[in-house]
Amino acid sequence: MARRKLIAGNWKMNNTNGEAVSLVKEILENAKNVVDKDIVVAPTFTCLSEVNSVIKNTNVKLAAQNMYHEPSGAFTGQISSDMLKDVGCEYVILGHSECRSIFGETDSLINKKIKRALEASIKPIFCIGETLDEREKGITNSIVENQTKAGFDGISLDDAKNVIIAYEPVWAIGTGKTATPADADNVHKVIRDTLKSIYNDTVAENMIILYGGSMNENNASELLNMPNIDGGLIGGAALKADKFLAIINSKIV
Ligand code: 13P
Numbered sequence: 001m002a003r004r005k006l007i008a009g010n011w012k013m014n015n016t017n018g019e020a021v022s023l024v025k026e027i028l029e030n031a032k033n034v035v036d037k038d039i040v041v042a043p044t045f046t047c048l049s050e051v052n053s054v055i056k057n058t059n060v061k062l063a064a065q066n067m068y069h070e071p072s073g074a075f076t077g078q079i080s081s082d083m084l085k086d087v088g089c090e091y092v093i094l095g096h097s098e099c100r101s102i103f104g105e106t107d108s109l110i111n112k113k114i115k116r117a118l119e120a121s122i123k124p125i126f127c128i129g130e131t132l133d134e135r136e137k138g139i140t141n142s143i144v145e146n147q148t149k150a151g152f153d154g155i156s157l158d159d160a161k162n163v164i165i166a167y168e169p170v171w172a173i174g175t176g177k178t179a180t181p182a183d184a185d186n187v188h189k190v191i192r193d194t195l196k197s198i199y200n201d202t203v204a205e206n207m208i209i210l211y212g213g214s215m216n217e218n219n220a221s222e223l224l225n226m227p228n229i230d231g232g233l234i235g236g237a238a239l240k241a242d243k244f245l246a247i248i249n250s251k252i253v
Pocket of ligand 1: 173212213233235236
């Protein structure tokens with residue numbers, strides 16, 4: 001089974017409601033006839049509802065940028081899976097490196113969040129990736145292997161099929177430095193092999209694994225045409241409709 005490409009825009013802490021709506025309208029207007037790729041946008045929490053009202057029942061799908069694992073209660077500042085479903089989220093980004101490094105999210109917390117999202121039928125976009133220091137030490141493969149194992153700990157084979165992985169080398173995020181297509185593809189292969197060891201060949205072969213980290217309209221096509229790269233999780237270039245659309249329109253050969 002050929003894996004479908006998925007292009008996701010992570011808007012991070014950018015855009016007010018007005019800005020978010022005009023950005024998504026421009027994306028939708030130009031991407032509504034795209035049939036060969038899945039398209040996802042991840043606005044901030046405050047814009048989810050407004051953006052959902054624009055894209056509801058279209059081919060552009062909604063993601064949140066994070067979520068808490070408890071269903072409700074005294075967790076000031078947190079957002080639950082029910083709240084995300086209520087505003088139309090089909091996906092949620094979990095374990096982003098900014099949440100790991102700035103907000104101290106651990107592998108075990110991220111694992112709880114993944115489980116909660118799956119229980120709520122929201123597809124987790126589970127982020128992993130090595131730091132520059134780890135890459136220079138030559139331990140990239142073991143880092144992503146361990147992150148993958150920790151993320152999927154206790155998750156059934158059936159549930160695992162609903163997870164999307166985003167490999168985002170931390171040193172490539174927002175820096176203008178991208179992993180070479182061959183390097184990225186190799187790491188994606190390591191992730192697939194890890195999934196094979198946890199589950200089986202089918203789960204590994206069907207898993208959508210996105211690349212993220214300075215993907216843009218110039219390098220997208222080469223990255224997206226690598227055998228193990230199934231799409232992109234895009235930050236900076238997702239904030240400009242023309243750049244995001246150019247990535248969506250990358251030719252896959
Ligand atoms: P940039 O595309 O800005 O490097 O960000 C990548 C990212 O972190 C997406 O989640």
